Amino acid sequence: MLGVTTRRALAGRQGNPLTSVIGVLLAVGLVGLATWAIMGGGLAGLATDASPSPRRSTALASPSGAASSVPGSVVPSIAPPPAASASLAPPASTSPQTPVPSAPPVPPPPTALPTDTGFTCDAASIGDGTSATWRLVRSRWGPRNGFDQVALILDQRRPTAGQASVVTVESVPSSEVEARFGLPAPSDGERAIVLSFIGPVQLGTPFVGQPGLSVLREVRVGRGSDGIVHAIIGVDGGGCHRLSAPGWVPGPPPQEAEIVLDVRP
Numbered sequence: 001m002l003g004v005t006t007r008r009a010l011a012g013r014q015g016n017p018l019t020s021v022i023g024v025l026l027a028v029g030l031v032g033l034a035t036w037a038i039m040g041g042g043l044a045g046l047a048t049d050a051s052p053s054p055r056r057s058t059a060l061a062s063p064s065g066a067a068s069s070v071p072g073s074v075v076p077s078i079a080p081p082p083a084a085s086a087s088l089a090p091p092a093s094t095s096p097q098t099p100v101p102s103a104p105p106v107p108p109p110p111t112a113l114p115t116d117t118g119f120t121c122d123a124a125s126i127g128d129g130t131s132a133t134w135r136l137v138r139s140r141w142g143p144r145n146g147f148d149q150v151a152l153i154l155d156q157r158r159p160t161a162g163q164a165s166v167v168t169v170e171s172v173p174s175s176e177v178e179a180r181f182g183l184p185a186p187s188d189g190e191r192a193i194v195l196s197f198i199g200p201v202q203l204g205t206p207f208v209g210q211p212g213l214s215v216l217r218e219v220r221v222g223r224g225s226d227g228i229v230h231a232i233i234g235v236d237g238g239g240c241h242r243l244s245a246p247g248w249v250p251g252p253p254p255q256e257a258e259i260v261l262d263v264r265p
Contacts, residue, residue, distance in 0.1 A: 113166060116244040119264065123170035126245050130253035133158040133200040134165060136229060139219055141211040144262065147239070148215040152195070152231055152259045157202065159253055165199035167259055169243045177232055182225025188217040189234025193241055193263065197229040215239065215263045239264030 113127025128134075134154040141150040174192045177185040186192050188210070206222035218234035241264070247257030 112250070115246065115248045117169065117242055119240045119242045119262075121171065121240040123168060124243060125166055125168045126243055126248070126259075127167075128165040128199070128245070128248045129250035130159075130248060131161055131164040132156050132253035133161040133202070134257065135202040135204060136197065136221065137204055138207070139209055139221065139231075141209070141213065141216055141219065143213055147242075147262045147264045148211070148213045149260060149262050150211065150216055150219055150233060151261070152221070154201070154247075154257045154259065156253050156255050156257070161200040163199050165197065165201050165248075167243065167245070168196045168198065169241060169261070170194055171241065174234065181230050181232070183220065183222050183230055183232055186218045186220065186232060186234025190236050191234075191238075193233045193235055193261065195231040195233070195243070195259065195261065197231075201229055203229045215265050233261065233263075235263050237265045 112129060113125055115126050115129065117124035117126060133156070135157050136152055137155050138153045139150060140153065141148070143149070171191060171193050172180070174185045174189065177183060177192050177194070181194065181196075203221070203223055206220075208221075209219040211217065211219060215235050215237055216233065217236060218232075220232045220234075222230065222232075224230045242262040244260045244262075245257060246260070247254045
């Protein structure tokens with residue numbers, strides 16, 4: 001039978017001692033050969049050749065043309081390509097245009113001052129339309145119909161000057177005259193009307209007059225501490241004033257001009 005035949009074959013092999021010894025020697029030889037190959041033979045050389053060399057590894061890790069020039073640096077210095085840098089700037093045609101400010105308009109020349117203020121209780125000014133050089137030399141006064149009048153006489157020194165003269169008029173308390181203008185306050189009169197000559201108006205000799213009229217009480221002309229020629233006129237009452245200069249109309253200057261002050265009671 002098949003089962004009996006197989007048992008006998010196995011029993012025969014097991015009973016042969018020489019066969020067993022040869023098998024053991026062959027097995028030991030194969031193990032030794034494998035050990036020698038692994039430790040120092042051809043297999044170790046193959047493993048060494050399979051690993052990439054340091055130069056090849058560095059070449060793979062660094063992009064072409066981008067390796068750092070500093071030895072030992074681990075962070076490569078990568079410069080952007082020129083095309084990428086140029087694309088960051090906006091096109092010249094799209095840059096905003098800065099508006100050019102326009103020149104400020106030239107103001108028109110100032111209107112010439114009038115030569116008559118009309119009656120007013122406020123400060124006012126008149127101007128010389130001839131732009132001459134003048135010298136204040138004397139005064140005159142007298143009553144008029146409903147007001148008193150004082151005139152300051154100017155002699156022409158030169159027909160031209162660097163600037164036009166201006167005369168201002170204002171009413172102030174007598175107690176403020178010396179502090180503001182550096183001239184004595186009126187010795188007669190409840191208040192003072194002050195005329196100030198600004199520009200090319202000279203003064204020969206300071207003088208004082210006593211009109212003694214119902215409104216005009218005193219006239220004092222001098223150069224104040226501010227360097228300006230002033231006429232300090234003491235008056236009674238609370239009436240308003242009018243300042244005029246008939247000879248200061250535009251045109252050739254006359255040889256003599258008057259600055260006229262009218263004062264109401």
